[in-house]
Amino acid sequence: MVRLLCLVLCILLTGCWDRREIEDVGFIVGVAIDVAGSKDSSSAEDATQAPEGERTYRMTFQQVSPSNIQQASGKSGGGQQQAYWNISSEGNTMMEVVKFIAARSPRVPFFEHQKAVLFSEEVAKSEGFRELIDFFIRSPEMRRNTRVYVVKGMAKVALDAAPPDIKLPAFYLDRIIANMEKSSRVIPESQLGDIHERMLSRRSFTALHVVPGKQDVSIVGNAVFSSEDNRMVGALDGEDVEGRNLITGEYYSGAIKAKFRDGIFTYNITKVKSSIELEDPTPENLKVTIKIKVEGNISETFEQADFFHPGVLEELESLIEDELVRLTERAVIKCQKEYETDVLGLSEYLSKRYPKLWVSVKNDWETGMKYFTKSDITIKPEAQIRTSGVIIKSR
Amino acid sequence: MSVYDYDQIRTTDIPIIVTTMQLGVGILTLPKIVAEIMGSSDGWLVILISGIVMLGIGALIGQVINRFPGQSLLSISNQLLGIWITRFIFLLLALIGLAYLAVVLRITGMLAKLYFFDLTPIEVLILIFALVIIYCVAGLRIAIMRICLLFLPIIIGILIIIFLFNLGHMRWDNLEPYFTADWRDIVRGTATALPSYNGIIIFLFYGYLAKTSPKIPRMIMIGTSVVITLYILVFIFSVGVLGLYTTINTIFPTIEMAKEAEVPGGFFERLQSIFFAVWMLAIFTSGVFALDISTMMLESIFQKVSKITWILSLAPIGYFLSMIPRNEVEILSMSSWAAIALFAVAIPLPIILLIADRVKRRTAHG
Numbered sequence: 215m216v217r218l219l220c221l222v223l224c225i226l227l228t229g230c231w232d233r234r235e236i237e238d239v240g241f242i243v244g245v246a247i248d249v250a251g252s253k254d255s256s257s258a259e260d261a262t263q264a265p266e267g268e269r270t271y272r273m274t275f276q277q278v279s280p281s282n283i284q285q286a287s288g289k290s291g292g293g294q295q296q297a298y299w300n301i302s303s304e305g306n307t308m309m310e311v312v313k314f315i316a317a318r319s320p321r322v323p324f325f326e327h328q329k330a331v332l333f334s335e336e337v338a339k340s341e342g343f344r345e346l347i348d349f350f351i352r353s354p355e356m357r358r359n360t361r362v363y364v365v366k367g368m369a370k371v372a373l374d375a376a377p378p379d380i381k382l383p384a385f386y387l388d389r390i391i392a393n394m395e396k397s398s399r400v401i402p403e404s405q406l407g408d409i410h411e412r413m414l415s416r417r418s419f420t421a422l423h424v425v426p427g428k429q430d431v432s433i434v435g436n437a438v439f440s441s442e443d444n445r446m447v448g449a450l451d452g453e454d455v456e457g458r459n460l461i462t463g464e465y466y467s468g469a470i471k472a473k474f475r476d477g478i479f480t481y482n483i484t485k486v487k488s489s490i491e492l493e494d495p496t497p498e499n500l501k502v503t504i505k506i507k508v509e510g511n512i513s514e515t516f517e518q519a520d521f522f523h524p525g526v527l528e529e530l531e532s533l534i535e536d537e538l539v540r541l542t543e544r545a546v547i548k549c550q551k552e553y554e555t556d557v558l559g560l561s562e563y564l565s566k567r568y569p570k571l572w573v574s575v576k577n578d579w580e581t582g583m584k585y586f587t588k589s590d591i592t593i594k595p596e597a598q599i600r601t602s603g604v605i606i607k608s609r
Numbered sequence: 610m611s612v613y614d615y616d617q618i619r620t621t622d623i624p625i626i627v628t629t630m631q632l633g634v635g636i637l638t639l640p641k642i643v644a645e646i647m648g649s650s651d652g653w654l655v656i657l658i659s660g661i662v663m664l665g666i667g668a669l670i671g672q673v674i675n676r677f678p679g680q681s682l683l684s685i686s687n688q689l690l691g692i693w694i695t696r697f698i699f700l701l702l703a704l705i706g707l708a709y710l711a712v713v714l715r716i717t718g719m720l721a722k723l724y725f726f727d728l729t730p731i732e733v734l735i736l737i738f739a740l741v742i743i744y745c746v747a748g749l750r751i752a753i754m755r756i757c758l759l760f761l762p763i764i765i766g767i768l769i770i771i772f773l774f775n776l777g778h779m780r781w782d783n784l785e786p787y788f789t790a791d792w793r794d795i796v797r798g799t800a801t802a803l804p805s806y807n808g809i810i811i812f813l814f815y816g817y818l819a820k821t822s823p824k825i826p827r828m829i830m831i832g833t834s835v836v837i838t839l840y841i842l843v844f845i846f847s848v849g850v851l852g853l854y855t856t857i858n859t860i861f862p863t864i865e866m867a868k869e870a871e872v873p874g875g876f877f878e879r880l881q882s883i884f885f886a887v888w889m890l891a892i893f894t895s896g897v898f899a900l901d902i903s904t905m906m907l908e909s910i911f912q913k914v915s916k917i918t919w920i921l922s923l924a925p926i927g928y929f930l931s932m933i934p935r936n937e938v939e940i941l942s943m944s945s946w947a948a949i950a951l952f953a954v955a956i957p958l959p960i961i962l963l964i965a966d967r968v969k970r971r972t973a974h975g
Contacts, residue, residue, distance in 0.1 A: 231728035326879060354724050357868055358851070359778075407869070411852035566785035 237280075240321030243298070244276040244384030246332040246369035247346055250304045265306065271342060273311040274302040274370035276384050277319060297381040300373050308349035325355040329384045331362050331406070334369040335446065338421075338437060344413065344444035351410050358407030362421045363387065364437035364446060372426040387424070387431060394433070399468040401433050401455050416441050418555035418580065423449050440555050442581050448553040450545065457545030460506050460538060461593075462559045463488035469513065472537040474530060477516025481534050481599070485509040490563045497575045500589035502560060505596070506538060512602040518609055521602035531597045538595040546591050556586045618754050618819040620828055623812075627667070627832025629757035631808030632764060632839070633895030634716050637888070638941070639805055639840060640847035640862040646801045650783070650848045651790040653841045655798030660837030662799070663806040667833045669959040670809065671826025674816035676966060681817045683909040689965035699906040701954050706903030707923060708947040711930035713896040714739055715940055717889070718931070724864070724885065735931055742896045743924045746904060747917060751818055753897055760890040767887040768839060772846055774870035774880065779849040804948035805840065809833055810955045811898050814905060860937065900924065 250270035277299045303314040316323050331350055333343055350356050365372045376383035394400050404421045412419035420436035436450040436458070450458060459465035465486040471478050487507045494501035512521060512530070519526045549557055561579060565572040575585045618626065643652035677685045686695040718735035726734060745753065790798070812829060819825060847862040850869055856862045867884035870877075877883075904919045934940040 231730075231733075232726045358865065359869060359871070407851065407855065410858075411855045414854035414858055415852075562782065566782065569786045569789050 234322070234324075238321055239324045240319050241278040241280070241327050242275050242323050242325050243278055243328055243382055244330040244332065244373050244387075245328065245350075246274040246276075246334075246365070246373050247337050247342070248272045248274070248334045248369050249336045249340075249342075268306045269340070269342060270304055270306055271311075271337065271346065272302055272304045272370075273308065273315075274300050274373055275312075275315055275323065276300050276373045276382070277321065277323070278382065298383070300370065302370065308346055325353065326357065328356065328360050329388050331360055332365050332369040332372050332424075333363070333421075334365050334367065335437070337369070338364045338439070338446035340445065341443065343439070343446065347406070347409065350406055356406065358410070359405045361388065361391065362404050362406060362409055364421050364423050366423070366425045366434070372424060372431055375426040375429060375431050377429050383431075390431065390433060391422075395467070399452070399456055400459060400465065401436060402459070402462075402464060412441075413444055416576070417561055418557050420450070420557050436557075438549070438553050438555050438557060440553070440580065447555060448548070450548060453541055454545045454548050457541035457543070458549070458558060460486060460508070460542050461488060461504055461545060463506075470510075470534060470537050470541070472533045474515065474533060475517045475519075479515035479517065479530065480513050481510050481530075481597075482513040483508050483510040484600070490560065492564070492568060494590075495568065495571055497571070497578075497585050498583070498588060500585060501592070502589055503592045503594055504542070505594045506542065507596045507598070508534070508538065509598045509600060510534075511600050515602075518607045521606050527599050531599055534597040534599075535595040538597065539593050542593045542595075546593070550587055550589075550591065554580050554584060554587050556580060558591075560586065560589070560591075615755060616751055616818075618751070618815070620820055620822040620824050622754070622758055623819065623825060623828035624832035624835065625761045626754055626757045626815075627809060627812050627829050628835045629761045629764070629891070629894050630811040630898060631806055631833070631836045632891045633808060634713060634892055634944070635805040635807075636840065636843055636891075637716075637720075637861045637863045639802075640844045640856050641859060642801055643798060643844055644848060644853060644856045647790055647794055647798045649786070649789050649794075650845070650853060651788060651794070652798060652802075652844050652848070654790070655795055655802050656805075656840045656844055657837060658795070659799045659802040660806060660833065660840065662803065663809055664830050664833050664837075666956060666959065667809050667812075667829040668826045669963060670813045670816070671829045673813065673959045673962050673966075674819060674825050675821075675823065676963075678821040679817055681909075682814050685962060689962050689969060696910050698954065698958070699910050701950075703903045703906035703910075705947060705950050705954060706899045706906065707927050707930065708943070709899035709951070710742075710896055710903065710923075710927035711933070712940070712944045712947050713892060713899060714742075714927060714931040715934060716944065717892050717896070719937070719940060720861070720864070720885070724881070732932070735928065738893075738896070739924055739928050742893065742900055743920055745893075745897045746901045746920055750815065750901065750905075753894075753901060754815065754818060756897075757894060760894060763887055764891045765835075765839070767884055768843070771867050771870050771880070771884060772842060774872055774877075775846055775850050775866060777871065777873075778869055779846065780852075781849060783849050783852050784845065802840075804945070804952050806833065806836065807948055807951050807956070808895070808898070810951070810958065811902065813955075813959060814902055900927065 248271065250272045279297055279299055301315050301319060303311045303318070305311040305314060312323055331347070337343060337346070347362070350360065363372070373383050376386040380386040380389070391403055401422060402420060404419060409419055409421070418441040419439050421439065422433055423435045423437040425432050425434050435452055435455050437446045438448045438450060439445060440447045456465070456468060463486055465483065468483050470481045470483065472481065485508065489505050491503045491505065492500070493503055521527065546558065549555055556579060561572070561576070564575070578584065579586045640652070643656060647655060673685065683695065686698070714735045717738050718731045721734050722729070722731045745756065809829070843863055847856045847866055850866055851859065851862055859865050864881060864885070867881040870880045900920065900923060903923050904916060907919050907923070908914070908916055934943050
């Protein structure tokens, strides 16, 4: 009797509701979000009734074609198959569009390996950013370390821009960022988790600002989002970002060029240490001094001088310090006066060192009384030159 | 000498068993509930304080076991409190155990459904889990102890892996400002954190299986200290990696942390699957203890009814109870009620027993 029962129960083992064959899984590695354009509506059949006053967006999903990854290995000429497939659809909500593309795709969308979320500038500047990002943070399939980008122009173009030897554009973006630390100036990135934390704590934040080309993507700076309504309020370009990095101390490596007598010299920064000091705690008139200490080497100079002479070094160091002030003040003016967003780390500093003061000002930091905008930020730089390369003069 | 000669808990195994008894579903939400009530990273302090309080309880449990070596809780309680009070308390405990079983079943089903199973009905998931728990409880009690010995290294192992692979994401300045809590927050926080250590009381019910030894109280405390350390680490890592507000806002921050864990080079991308599979072991032992204690209590009261009858009667009741909460809010509410009930009824038990013992000894002399 028991044996009969076991035999019958074995029938239950034959199926599985959630069985997912690996070939049927559509790995989505990137999502681009644009505003719906009427000229591009190839998916009119997906049209659903838009709730009153709600906007329509066009989402593009980059799905991996696993079998084609091997083939798409940079051979110029015809017959090369792409390792990915960008599929678009329009709708008011993310979930709706996911369902639409699932209906058209031979594979079930799977978001666990998503690397990038790209918003077009237009969407970033609207309430669309914070409304649509909810899907990415709320879903159990999402990862908090997915990177968020703001794209100049149409976001979906970025999903096609990649050098010939990179198989998946979404991964290409990741690679650029990974190499950024070693090669050029570092532009602070934002991951979904960071943005979630910043939005919850009512702080302003930035995301990577990119411009896609035909076969490459340039990271041009940061897009700044305000804490008030989480919209993009402006952009920080290359030099602003450098200034900001110097202030926050998150500057891994980079170079500063400055005029020296009749030429230019390049100072390679190897170490940055920045510290914030609160001089005057009255909320209406906060005085903050930011001390920035940099260390570095002269890597290049047009004008020759005796770089072993302390006077020369001092002269150079003071020129560097002037340049530091120029860069940082640029960033301060942009963030403080123009965009009125605190992405310089001042709110973090206050909330950690002066929690009681922070509690009293935080609701009026960037809005209302605008204590951040009214505060007085002074930069005190200090530059050190360690070496001047392997020679003193080249001519 | 075969491994099946293990019919008494070795003294050195007690810390392992006690630790397994306490690790369960609680750790998944612990960072959130503590961060929420404290509003700052000082939650580690209340986790520590409540843990120290429970160390005391652990020592008392050890004392009770040592004063009545080899005797079942039924026998101890009958001697000290009398048959009718014992029956009353045991009945309450049986009901609480059943509630705990329902909570464990439901939370497990909910997590599995949320993170892994889209189409499989939650009823099926809970049924399967319940069947395995029944199978375990239907065996020898000492076998459950052996299971703890087997599972704990794996459970702690995965936690350590999650911590190590999250070190790169750890931002120490997320923990600032330090020490902003006032004594009111600390009291509230301690009250919130105490029920996380509820599992310690389970050992009182299995004390009769332990080899007699004066070291038992010490061993229980060692086991609890391990739990305290793990809880503090989970909390600090959660606030450091995810951020304070995110921790407060995430329902299961521990699982989100497992998602963040990264092996450089893209070696493991879905560490949370392994974490979840291993954590099933911990939740499974919680469920086993819940059902086993309910059974034990009812067996003690109604000695004519066989153990298997109780198991097969209680399990379906637990299953149906697990279906009662309608949404997450109700599940967590049921869970905190069960925790408070257990805390109110079971935790004072060793204290009551020891007081009753002292009273008896005094009246015996006088």
